[in-house]
Each structure stands twice: as C-alpha cells, then as structure tokens.
Amino acid sequence: MSTSLNVEDQHRLVEAILRIDAMSVRRERAVHLAALERDLGHRLHYAQHNREMLDVWALVDALLNYPGAAQALVRILQTFYPNSLSVRALDELVSELLPEPWLDQADRRELHELITWLERVDPGLTHLGRFPMLYRRAVGPAWPALDREIRSMHDVVALLEEMPAGPEGTPPLLVFVSDLAEEAGHPTAPALRDWVRRQAETQGLDRALFERRFAPIEARREPEPSENYLIIECAPDALEEDRYLVTAWLQVGREPGSTLQCGDEALPLSRIPELLEWLLTSDSSVVGRRNPDLTIEFILPRPLLDHPFEQEMVSIAGVEYRIGIRYPVVVRSLDRMRLAAVHPDWRHKWEWLSGHSVDAPVCLVTRRGEYGKEELLSHLSESSKAVLALAFPPWGGANDETDEHWVGLVAGIPVVAWCRDGRDPAQFAREVKGLLSDDLMDLPRRALELRRQALKGEGAGAGHLGLHLTLLFDDADRIPEPYVRLRPPA
Structure with missing residues (x-):
C-alpha cells in the first residue's frame, strides 16, 4: 500500500513539493488544494501547522491515505505550470514511489460524489455507524481491525481501494459499495449499484455473479432485517x-x-x-x-x-x-470463550441443540451436591444433553472453585438457567418446566415475558421467578473475534 513509504521517501516527497514555488507558501498552497479537493470529490483532512515543513509533511500524510490523490495533485500543478521543472520532478518522483491505483480518476470522483450525496441524505450519519460491519464483511476475518482514524465514508473507501482482491478476484471495495447500496436504499442505492456493475465489467469479473447480486429491487423479495x-x-x-x-x-x-x-x-x-x-x-x-x-x-x-x-x-x-x-x-461465559480446549464440545452441543430445539431433554438439578462433579460431567457429556437447569446459584467464591454451573460450562452446555435466590426444588421444577418447553431457540424471549409477568398480573411480586432468573444462552456460532482463531487469507 502507498502508506508503507519509509520516512526517507516521504521526506523526498515533502522536499519536492516545497521546491515548487506555488506550493512553498501556505496561502498559494491553499488554492491548489482547493482545486485538488474538487478533483477528488471530497475534503482532504489533515492537521495544519505554522511551519511550512511540518504542514507539507502532514499534507503528504493525507495524500498517501487516499489512492490517486498525489497523482491528482501533480495533474493540477501541471495544468497551472505546464513548463515547470520542479513540477516535472515531482511527477517523476510520484511515479517512482507510488503505484497507479486501479480506479481511474473519473470513476473515483464519481464514487466519492455518491458518498457525499449519501451523507447529505443521511445527516445523522447512521451509515457511518454501520461501516465497521460492512468493512469486516468486505475484507474477511484475516485482515486486522481498522487502525486509521475514520472521519467519514470517504476514508473507508480510500482504505479499501488499497486492498487487493479477495479469493474470487473481487476487490473488497466493490463488495463494500454493493453492500452499502443495500443498506442505503432509495435514492442513492441505484446509482451505487450502477457504479459497481460498471466496475465489475471493467475488471472482467463474473458478470452472472453480479447480475444475481444486483437483480432489480422489484424482482427480489425484500429480506427480513436481521436480529x-x-x-x-x-x-x-x-x-x-x-x-x-x-x-x-x-x-x-x-x-x-x-x-x-x-x-x-x-x-x-x-x-x-x-x-x-x-x-x-x-x-x-x-x-x-x-x-x-x-x-x-x-x-x-x-x-x-x-x-x-x-x-x-x-x-x-x-x-x-x-x-x-x-x-x-x-449472559455468556468469558472464561469458556478463553478456554479453547472446551470449544469443540460447546460447538457440537450448540449444533445439536439447533437441530433439536423443540424436543431437547433438560438436565434438572434441584439440590447442590445431588450429583458428584465427575458423575455430572459424565451425564452432561452425552450428545443429547445441551440444557441444564439449576434451582440454586453458583458458588460466590474464587474463580477456580468447581460447582455444578462450572461443570456444565466445561461439558459444553450452551444453555443454563438458574434461580439466583435458591428455590424449593418442587416449585422450581414446576416453574422451569413451563419456561423450558417448546422451542428452546426462543428461550431468551420467553425469559423476557417471564420477567414482565413478575411486574404485572396474578402472581407478580418479589418472589416471582422472573425477578431471580439468570439465563446463560451461549451461541457457539457467534463468538466475538478476539476469541476466534483467524484464518489465513485465501
């Protein structure tokens, strides 16, 4: 990427710019930078300094963060000063140090103008709030998290343009913009889709793939919003x-x-x-x-x-x-997420439960010490055991103290429900039977209804199970990235 220039090469760019008379003074430099921003289709953000050397160094930093920006500046200076030897020297240095970006000038400006349009019709910048998810979808799990300050969607587009194509030969930028079109809706979506379609044709990508992806809105069933x-x-x-x-x-x-x-x-x-x-x-x-x-x-x-x-x-x-x-x-278990050795059992039991959530058996333990720890582990290790109900809370002691709750987590049990204040065994068995009936994938919402019942209607009050229920519902398919082993790029 262009941002990988070493200090010596960046200093060469700074010196070359300062040798151009019209770029050595801030007032004149501002005129050319305004022209550059119009050419790019977006603002060029950088921290300005009183000292010329530091100010131009910050400018070069900004140029390196936007593919094509340095080349665009050279074109503008060549327009103003066609016979300048110092401008010619800058052109040669930029050609030496920076690769030509894969987007041409007009396509890049069009995209940035569409992004500006999107930001105008979305003054709350809700799409900027969703860009990390779209970015991760575009680049895949093998790329690191963003380490660059993101002020706008223009910054995201510039970053993605520098990234190489993925396993199907599709540049991450096209994936990002196409997904952004799906998020944006009318009136920006059609223009964004058309831009991606034209880029796919220019890059020689699988046309059928993109035609399926960008089928007309009226021909597609609108997908239900995700949870x-x-x-x-x-x-x-x-x-x-x-x-x-x-x-x-x-x-x-x-x-x-x-x-x-x-x-x-x-x-x-x-x-x-x-x-x-x-x-x-x-x-x-x-x-x-x-x-x-x-x-x-x-x-x-x-x-x-x-x-x-x-x-x-x-x-x-x-x-x-x-x-x-x-x-x-x-709730979910941080300790289990950090303990990779138990993840295979956890994933296996979650997969089993996902396919048998209507008729899954429940292991009910109503008294502390009802099972020995090894006996309970053996019982819970059976493939069909994925749900544990306990009439009592965990021990309140040190992290390494073994109790029934921790045995369940080590065994890979993804769903554990318990009463925090302790419960009469027979009463808890009656209450939890209703809670754990039907489809267990709906259990979080049934727990929500139980908590609401505790505050209204018959049986409401301080003793209601809804005020004392903890539900551990640990989806093994949705582990935050810090606890997932990253795959190498394809």
Whole structure:
C-alpha cells in the first residue's frame, strides 16, 4: 500500500513539493488544494501547522491515505505550470514511489460524489455507524481491525481501494459499495449499484455473479432485517479486582461484530448501566438499527455470572425501567470463550441443540451436591444433553472453585438457567418446566415475558421467578473475534 513509504521517501516527497514555488507558501498552497479537493470529490483532512515543513509533511500524510490523490495533485500543478521543472520532478518522483491505483480518476470522483450525496441524505450519519460491519464483511476475518482514524465514508473507501482482491478476484471495495447500496436504499442505492456493475465489467469479473447480486429491487423479495445483538464484555482488571474493562459490540445476524466501545479505563459495576444507557440512546449504529428487536448479551467472568444485570435500571427519555422487561437479556461465559480446549464440545452441543430445539431433554438439578462433579460431567457429556437447569446459584467464591454451573460450562452446555435466590426444588421444577418447553431457540424471549409477568398480573411480586432468573444462552456460532482463531487469507 502507498502508506508503507519509509520516512526517507516521504521526506523526498515533502522536499519536492516545497521546491515548487506555488506550493512553498501556505496561502498559494491553499488554492491548489482547493482545486485538488474538487478533483477528488471530497475534503482532504489533515492537521495544519505554522511551519511550512511540518504542514507539507502532514499534507503528504493525507495524500498517501487516499489512492490517486498525489497523482491528482501533480495533474493540477501541471495544468497551472505546464513548463515547470520542479513540477516535472515531482511527477517523476510520484511515479517512482507510488503505484497507479486501479480506479481511474473519473470513476473515483464519481464514487466519492455518491458518498457525499449519501451523507447529505443521511445527516445523522447512521451509515457511518454501520461501516465497521460492512468493512469486516468486505475484507474477511484475516485482515486486522481498522487502525486509521475514520472521519467519514470517504476514508473507508480510500482504505479499501488499497486492498487487493479477495479469493474470487473481487476487490473488497466493490463488495463494500454493493453492500452499502443495500443498506442505503432509495435514492442513492441505484446509482451505487450502477457504479459497481460498471466496475465489475471493467475488471472482467463474473458478470452472472453480479447480475444475481444486483437483480432489480422489484424482482427480489425484500429480506427480513436481521436480529441485532448488543454484546457487552466485562473483563476483570489486572490491578483492581472490583473493576472491569468493558468492550461493547453490535452484531447483526451472523455478521462479525462492530466495536462500539473499547475503554482503557477499568469501570466499577455501578458504571455499566450508565454505559448501557448511552449505547441505547446515543450510539448511531444501535439507534439506527433496521430491526427494532435487540438482544442484550453480557459476557462475564465466573464471579459475575450471578449478577442480576437484567434488573439494572436505565432511563430513556425520562422513563426509568429494568432492561430485562424491554429487551431479552442473557449472559455468556468469558472464561469458556478463553478456554479453547472446551470449544469443540460447546460447538457440537450448540449444533445439536439447533437441530433439536423443540424436543431437547433438560438436565434438572434441584439440590447442590445431588450429583458428584465427575458423575455430572459424565451425564452432561452425552450428545443429547445441551440444557441444564439449576434451582440454586453458583458458588460466590474464587474463580477456580468447581460447582455444578462450572461443570456444565466445561461439558459444553450452551444453555443454563438458574434461580439466583435458591428455590424449593418442587416449585422450581414446576416453574422451569413451563419456561423450558417448546422451542428452546426462543428461550431468551420467553425469559423476557417471564420477567414482565413478575411486574404485572396474578402472581407478580418479589418472589416471582422472573425477578431471580439468570439465563446463560451461549451461541457457539457467534463468538466475538478476539476469541476466534483467524484464518489465513485465501
């Protein structure tokens, strides 16, 4: 990529630009940069400095981040100063150091003008909030996460243009723009689709593939919006045991999650509802989701698995409520995600449960110590055992203390339900039987209904199971990327 220039070569570019009289003074330089921005079809952001050398160095940094920008600047200077030897020297240096981009000038400007149009019809920048998911879909899991500051979709397009074609020979930029067209809708979608179709033809890509992908809207059935998952991980801080490093992702369907929050500051548990409230009300990708349905998942270390997160209060537009009566709330095991040795059993049991979710047997344990640990592990290791119900909470002790809950996780059980305050065995057996009947893939929503029942109607009150139920619903097909082994590029 062009951004891989070493310091010496970048300094050569800076010196070559400063040798051009019209580029050595900021006031005159601004005239040519304004012309460059019109040629590119977007703003060229960079931090300006009072010293000419530093200012031009920052300008070169910006030029290197946008494919074709340096070549466009040379063309503009050649128009203004056709006989300048210093401009000719810059042209030769740019040709030596920077490869010609695969998009030509007119196609690139057209794309950036379409992106500008999209941003104008979407003043809330909801599409900018969704770009990490579209970016990851375009580049695949083998590419690293974004390490460049992203101010607009123009930055994303510039970054993707530098990336080589994928296994099918399709440039990631075309995949990104075609998916963006699907997200954008009318009136920008047809123009974006037409741009991709023309680029596919120019690049000699499989026309049939793109014709299927861009069939007319009226000929295609509009797909149902995918389920949304707001995933919040609380990782123990190494220095303060009562504080946690919190990471939040939004995942749409089975797509890779896009990171919403990755704080370096360790937070106490009391601050997590505040963060959750901010995500639900202010994060553009959460607020702008196409499907209103949202499941909230907490990825927790063992000492926090019993914390009543679904009972945490948030305030939206002045209305305060428990998140567990508005959204399905489940927990997931951080320790199991970090323990690769148990992942094969976990994946196998989740796959089995996905195909037998209506008639899956439930292992019910009503008393602590009812099974020996090895006996319980042996029982849960049977292929058909994928659901565990416990009438009692986990031990509140150290991470390495073995209890029935941890045995279930080690055995790969993906669904575990328990009562946090302990329960009369017979009463819990009756209550959980109704909860775990029917299709277990709908269990998070049935738990939502149970929590709502605890606050209304007959039987509501402090003793209702809905106020004391923890549901671990651990989808082995949706593991956040930090815990997935990356595959090499194809």
